[in-house]
Amino acid sequence: MSCALFSQEQNYIPYRKGKVWGLCDTGKLITVQPQYSYISWYDNSVQGFHAVLNGRFGIIGSHSTLIMPFISDKPIAVDGGKFLVFDGWDYYYYSIKTKMRLEKQIQKPGPPVKDRGWVREAEPFYKGDVKEIVLSWDDLSDEDNVMLKPFNNDHYELNFKRDFIEIRDRDRSIGIYIPELKKIFLNTPELAHIGWQHYRGLPYIYTKNTSNLIGLVDEYSHEIYPNKYHEITLVDVGGLIYLSEPDPSDQNNLIFRTVLPNNQVLDGKFERDVQLWKNGSPFQLYSTMINGQKNYAGEDGTLYFEG
Known part of the structure; x- marks a missing residue:
């Protein structure tokens, strides 16, 4: 699945250099120098990008400026028009405008968990072998x-x-x-x-x-x-082709490639992701997981990561 993002202020892409992350635009112009251990995709709820520095979460705004310092042990959320920050012990509200600490969050009691008076155990709707x-x-x-x-x-x-x-x-x-x-x-x-x-x-x-x-x-x-090829997979939705072939230098290893709808070839296995603008036209991004984090490439073959 992919979604279109038509706001120019959301037109930045998490960019990885080695083990650190920054932000760049679709033309690969660096707008935030790689220095963080993690940067999320744009989060509309906080109007920015979650980032991690020295184990703490902060928020980088849509114009590549820091809008919430790195003070939270968990990703920062917005609740009732205020930032919600966890300092390692408790949740506190912070003013979105001044960034000053406000009151402590009062936790509301949650509903009963697995109370048989309220929740019925789910039952499998089918049992037995599924025949082709x-x-x-x-x-x-x-x-x-x-x-x-x-x-x-x-x-x-x-x-x-x-x-x-x-x-x-x-x-x-x-x-x-x-x-x-x-x-x-x-x-x-x-x-x-x-x-x-x-x-x-x-x-x-x-x-x-x-x-x-x-x-x-x-x-x-x-x-x-x-x-x-060891395997050829044709994915009609999104128009992708996945190819894997034995590595000539190590027959126990496979080399993966992704062929995009325009016949651009990317090394690795990529999936269709978000769509941005580039030079006034829609620009499709593709992503691949490396060390548990999404790394991005453009429909023109541009890689927004290195090392």
Whole structure:
């Protein structure tokens, strides 16, 4: 999922240099020098970015200036128009305008926890094994039956899958039939067809070679990706492609890459994130988790982190 942020004051991105964080704009211009152990994404509720310095939380405002000093042991919140700060012992209110400490927060008693008079234990709505939905003869048309007729005999075995039929000759797979495409894809001694899916409105067929490496072809058997990948994942929502291949220097390690909708390639596995403005146009950001924190990249391949 992603969301559009159309306020210019929210157009800053957490930027990492080594182990410290700052802020930059979409053009990678540094607006807050990397010096913090953590910076959050923009938080509308506090009108700024949560940051951590020497183990304490503060808030950097939308114009890259400090609007709440680093005095809290927990992220600072806004409650009733005032900042709420935890000093290690208690919660205190602070004036948003003057930053001066006000009164101590009075904790209100919460509702009973797991009181059987009020809360009923949740029950699983289903028990038992979930069976995979597969095709059957009833799902096939007359044209499908004609296509499969040469293989519908005692010499061959037809294994029905979710959206294709595997054709086997004893212990050897000789190809697959895809009813939706009305096509048979025959295997070769070097290459087997193992499945298919739609991606951005077009069908693509997965292949596997004798080294068990995955490739991809279109419906006309034109190669899209060669057979050198451990896995190829097509994500229709967001238009992303995830590729992983064995590391030539260490066969126990995998190298991950993400192909964006505009065919930009990012090293690592990225997900679609927020959308900002750049030069007056929407600009999509993607994020990847590194050491438990989000690191960002732009749709043009710009990396907002280094080291």
